[in-house]
Amino acid sequence: MTNAISVKSLSKSFGKTQVLQKINLEFPAGAATCVIGPSGSGKSTLLRCLSFLEEPDSGTIEVFGEPLGFTEDAQGKRARIAAARLRKVRAGIGMVFQQFNLWPHMTALGNVSAALKLVRKLPRAEAEDRAMAQLTRIGLEARAGHYPSQLSGGQQQRVAIARALALEPKIMLFDEATASLDPELTGEVLAVMRGLAEDGMTMVIVTHEIGFAASIGRVIAFLDHGQVLTSGGPQEVFGKPRHPRIEQFLDTYLDRGAAMLI
């Protein structure tokens, strides 16, 4: 199995706080990797490094063999890759944010078709057709003409997913996609994500939904204090005997779907 993303020795600090410490991780292609861990463990930062919204201090990230952001030669010298090249690499990556980040002045259709018109330079009709197809795929074609303020949180997040999918990325990143949603609404978003995983999309999912992570992830990476404590299949990570830190972590999640794992 090839690796979609290869992270080597990644470090990142904000001021005096070392958030990521020499992370090494492989994200397999065609499968979902779930990154879990307590608050402050650096999971969101790791994900944002994968999309280059945060710049790592050292280490490298390769996406399907292409360096992302920086190249490092044998002596550890860093060189920034050109902006155009970065855009090309990013074009294959789609990201879904905790805060949805839909543009308020565009309808659902407008949001989903914007990048197709502006970046792919598709003519209006074709862009909107493709956008409608994406919206239909997630079941929101009836809401295409609505503004984000007229949609529920779950609907907004699903539109956000459609927006990212419209560009046909090879990798989808999810940054705590359901954390801002009321519990009743997380189900509809998780269903969409499950559908993507079953279709073979390469996904990196940062989440608090442990039960979901265990059921959908081929690889589970547990982050703690900026380091990968353990990673592997769900059986390895969650099966007993467990790493004591994971035991401790799951204790706090007993009510949130982890009970089935005990």
Added chain:
Amino acid sequence: MTPNLFGLLVEAALYTVLLSAISIVIGIAIGMGVASARASSHLALAFVARVYVSFFRGVPLLVQLLVIYNLLPAVGINVPSDVAAVVGLSLCTSAYQAENLRGGFLSVPKGLLESADMLGLTPWQQLVRIRAPIAFRLTLPAVVNEAILILKASSLVSVVGVVELTRMAQDLANSTYAPIQLYSAAGLLYFLINRVVAGLGAFAERRMAWGRR
């Protein structure tokens, strides 16, 4: 107050609206440029923008108009008084609009730009398609307010010889010896114009509600 006189005032009022409208549009355009300069990473540019804003907000409009009207001919640039008036009004309002817009731009949530980044929009596309519309909506009340202020401030261009509403009222008052009627009528017209502008602003705000009630 004969219909004839009132008709003359109304004509002059329309000219006031025209002058103000042109100045408002130019002022917003310049203001956007100044606001961008203010936010620029070039320190010199940002400093110049700050001084520009400080000057045009600190010096009275009347002084600015007198300067443009008197100083430009002294350096050989001869402009008709109407042009001087529009230049003066535009420059003055641009400083205020720059401040309004600056606040608006800063208020655009960062996440909206990050998602644009991830989807591959270039910085220019982000500015034009995302930041500008949202910032404009946020600053709309202040922009409308400024438009009303310009309409009132336009009364000062009467001093440099432009025959707008105030000047017309002055001329008519001097020839008919009826200042109370004429200045009151002029005041009424200004008041009505401002009311209409405020109404247009409210209408625009509703149009840009993007789904909210």
Added chain:
Amino acid sequence: MNFDVGLLIAKAPEILNALGVTIMAWLIGLVGACIIGFAVAVARRYGPRWLNGLLFGYVEVFRGTPFLVQLFLLYFGGPYAGLSLDALPAGLMALSVYGGAYFSEVFRLGFEGVPRGHVEAAECAGLSRGQIVARILLPEMAVLVLPASVNLAVVLLKETSVLSIITVQELTFTASAIGTEFYAFVEALFVLALGYWGLVEFAAALGRVAERRLARFAVS
């Protein structure tokens, strides 16, 4: 175009005198506007309904029309209604009435901005009306209205230049006169820009000091 410093020095007494007139007109106009504004805000809040309507009209009209027109109405129209004023008194009165309309809105919002709960707590504690106003309402209002008041003060300062149009011998009038008489526009501009710009920055700085001092009354 050269800069004739000698001219400025020769005319310094005149210019300083004019500056004094500007400052005096500004301060008197400011005080007048505050008094009128406060009285109107109080009357609107605690007075009979018909008065509120009347004063609402006053505020809307004087905020919705240009200051110059109001000034002309008073100075040129006044005599026809029995009110003959010299230029300076007319200017001061017009400034106060114009500023008063704006200040009344600032104070009105200040009154409304003090949380009802604070007043109710004072009432329960047995404070008299006068004590509540003096010890609770006014101090809390002061911090709320300060930024807007400083802005208005700056606006009034700049409006004093309009008085030059009815020949009040303040800074704009005097500097323009010197400029036209001696064909010295650069020098005139210099004086004017410096004068107003300086005063505005001074007022803004005073405002910041006052804001810091009053911060302890802030309604958080």
